[in-house]
Amino acid sequence: MILDTKEVTKRFGGLTAVNQVSMQIEEGEIFGLIGPNGAGKTTFLNSIAGKFPPTSGKVFFLGEETTGLPAEVMCKRGLARTFQIPRPFPKMTVLENVKVGAVFGPSAHGLKSAELRAQEALEFVEFNLPIDTPASQLNAVQLKRIDLARAISCQPKLLLLDELASGLTPGELDSMMALIKRIRDDGVTIIAIEHIMRVIKGICDEVMVIEYGTTIAEGTPDEVLNNPKVIEAYLGEEEVPNAGA
């Protein structure tokens, strides 16, 4: 087991954004985390990735307790993430953005080999603009790709993806799904927050559904998407999961 969370809870004042979520992830899995907007998915990732500590509960990563460790320590231990709204370094070039992950990630690299690693990561995510393009000139989809490349160049063991596929065209979706699988085939375990049912069914080995911060279902994509509770949770949502879609 690479990640094991025990009743992780996160409160913001009176709001319980994440409520006793326990999650076990096996090495080599692609694990889907789904749920309506505002369900607490991003907050859950934030509390295990060290953006802030959980209010209560425990987190074990690679067999050691890591509850409340800060983001930079989690990164050094092999956990990398992307952001729902990609947040690169706007005044840097594409290459520099990705280099940050290569230089400061778990395996310390000198400046030169970090640059090579960053270039590899950019090729891997099929980023095909010139690498000296300023990040401020990229659109949202391109930003997602360099954010992914930055996370990969940290050489993580566990990678958290927050709505990586949102906003892509159907064609781009296919290549993104293939890409996520290739990352997994390179030995990286993945937790992916996704909304798009085609992606969930296409790549996930296991799925957890949360609503109002609470786990309401867990299982294979087919099991979960046919679960009446899940269908109900999504009623009125933009993307109604349709098991047949």
Added chain:
Amino acid sequence: MNSTATYEEKGTAWGKFVSFLNKIGFSPLGFFLLIILALLPNFYPFSEEYIVRWLIMGAFLAAQAVAFDFTAGYINIVNFGFAALLGLGAYTSGIFANTTPFLLFAPGLNPWLTIWLGAIMAGLVGFVLGILTLRLRGIFAAVMAWFVGIALMGLVNNLTELTRGPLGMNPVKFIETPNNLPYFYIILAMMVMIYVVLKLVVGSNIGLAFKAIGQNPDAARASGINPTKYLVFNFTLSAFFAGLLGGFYAHFFGSLTPSTLMHTSKTVEVLAIAYIGGRGSLWGGVTIAFPFVFFIEFLRSNLSSLPGLHLVIYGVLMVTIMIYYPAGFSGFYFWTVAKVKTLIKKNK
């Protein structure tokens, strides 16, 4: 990135020289301008004593702008206590050079030694300031630095045994000479040293971490950067050089008062020069400092009835630049170079 063309050039002596210059942060043009600046006071009218003093003030402000931009332009925190740190260095150096109260021997230590004591003292306070501002962002960090600056100034005003408070003290001079020229070369050397050291730092992995923290702390941390370490290091080094420059001030002017040295308006002056010069370049402020001092001094000698006018001019210029051209002079320079390069490519 090194293109193949520059690799070929590297074989020649000129190519080697250029790549050495690049390493220490100079373009050939920048280095040429520096040589001109160094030779300037040997030619009339720049050899006039009062103009040499203007050049000294220019280099003093330029060096401050470099040390200030090291924080503001990279990790994106405005250190409003900058002038107070400089004053702390000035007073520390002045006190040790005059009386050395703790060691109880007079005359004090050599000012060439005490300026480093001043730098270390300012660096220590910079270290503490870095820790204090850690958990704060943007405006809150700036306000914290401002308060620490005000507290330092209050301290200097009240420790009258050591500083004579508002009466001011008179530190010994580096050298007893009616000439200003030696002082010009001292401050010019300090300016170049500070620039080269800080340029080497920002060109390294440490600089990459500064930029990452300044542009997006969350993504920086998620990439394994410990903000504490880099922020505190940045504040310490910037304060160290501020303190060193304070030592120069003490032993050049031979007169220190808290309000002329440590007041927030002094920080604002440096801030204006650094911002108009262009943040995140280190050299931008240097190019602006000299013309500014000349302009302001020219105004001052012609419009003596308007004290504080220079601050108004700084303010108006800075607001204009920040609204219409936030990249500043260095941003304009890089933009022009890029334009010229694409034009040349097109015509080939």
